[in-house]
Amino acid sequence: MENGSYIGPGIWIRMQHRFGPRMTEWFLAGHTALWGFVLIYSDDIFNQPAWAGFRDIFGDSLFLGYVMMMLGFLRIGGLIVNGARKDVTPVIRQFSAGVGFFIWCLISYGYASSGVISTWLAIYPLFAVGELVNINRAAHDQGEARNGRT
Template sequence: MAFHTTLFGLVLVMVPDIFDQPSWAGFRSLGVTEAMLGWLMLVLGSARIGGLVVNGARKHVTPLIRQVSAAIGCMIWFGIVYGFASSGVVSTWLAIYPLFGIGELVNIHRAAHDQGETRNGKAA
């Protein structure tokens, strides 16, 4: 999901008039530009990749990093769903981005479970 966020941001930065398309009208109404949203997603996605690298390099896992980044990812993907839904155009976004948001909820749950095991020991 970190790479999806980063690449989505990259597309927004590289295609400056993407919000002019009808399916992106909801994003225009939010008062953000392609560049603003693109750079935000690039920074957050890159930070999440960095956090996952740190998490993987440590002997003891840091589930809090995963929880926070998944929570931010959840807000991003459901925000994107809101932007597309606000456009009134039904497209393939409906089959993709809501599932990304739900996937982030699963990631939050799994990281919270890992944090519980780290704090309390493995459950039998």
């Protein structure tokens, strides 16, 4: 049990125990990576009217797609490390959720600046609020890790 990690079934048990409370973090990490995947493999997506704001901000959907995929996979990696460690590392989760909050706000801004009202309004701003909840949960976990459970 060096470096706060377990070998063997303890890792799997700990990850299963921690997955439920962190499900929104996993969901939004996956959503980030898949959002990037869609940008990479969709031809001329920025030419659609709803994407005009993104075209003005980023210019190229390929660049944004790769950045989103990278950020999503980095967050998934951080969640795997966090779930496998004996001692939690909530700072990684807080930082990731903060980046996620920025991502969903920027996506909401990109759509809003296009002037096209559609289902994005019911999705991405709520993802940003979800990231604030994730930051709060990770901060709570950090408090418990420092001070013990109340």
